[in-house]
Amino acid sequence: MTWLTTRIPKRLLRWAPLLLMLIFPVLGNLYHLVNQPTHKVYSLLTPLDQAMPFIKYFALPYGVWIFYIYVCIVYFFFRDRPSYYRSLLLYTVCALTCYGVYLVFQTTVPRPVVLGDDPFAQLSRFIYNRDQPFNCFPSIHCFSSYMVMRMIWKSPARNRVNVTLISGMSLLIIASTLFMKQHVIMDVIGAIAIVEIYSFLFIKLPSLYRNKMASQHREFQA
DSSP states (O other), X not given: OHHXXXXXXHXXXXXXXXXXXXXXXXXXHHHHHHOSOOSOOBOOOOHHHHHSOOOGGGHHHHHTHHHHHHHHXXXXXXXXXXXXXXHHHHHHHHHHHHHHHHHHSOBBOOOOOOOOOSXXXXXHHHHHHHSOSBOOSSOHHHHHHHHHHHHHHHOTTOOHHHHHHHHHHHHHHHHHHHHTTSOOHHHHHHHHHHXXXXXXXXXXXXXXXXXXXXXXXXXXXX
């Protein structure tokens, strides 16, 4: 390994952690394996979900979702490296948790018939054709959008501009899942819940433990 690192330019070595983002195509392939109808499909539809209109213009933020997540995570790579690693960890465990739920508790959302030949209608139909109406709870769109928003709120690199941009876009994508009739309110709640649970387990708890150990160490030295 030493022999290898001495022959790779240091500039390239600094970019090497970006290779961890190769987990995304792996998770994407796993998703396609579970995006199949099972013998029993549940519905979490509420009267509020039924009252929400289908708005085809939300197809645009819904469609750019994964590219937005990539941009945010790469941004963390350059501006806040710990948040980069935490984002990859949280995304992976949350996605795998979603897949596990999909295998045992598959939900669906009724989709409207999309009329018209304008770009937004065509994009809506493309989204519907590309993704089957299964595997809704929890929402992957929502957990990942909420995750990067939560990360920037806690990041030492946060400022008014990046907090506004990331929060605004994340909320727009979350709203798009509802107005595109791809998800229901419970899917959003479930998505936020798993991010909070894993954030506590993998970020908050280790931090509390380190602080406790540091405090005990200081008391021992005193």
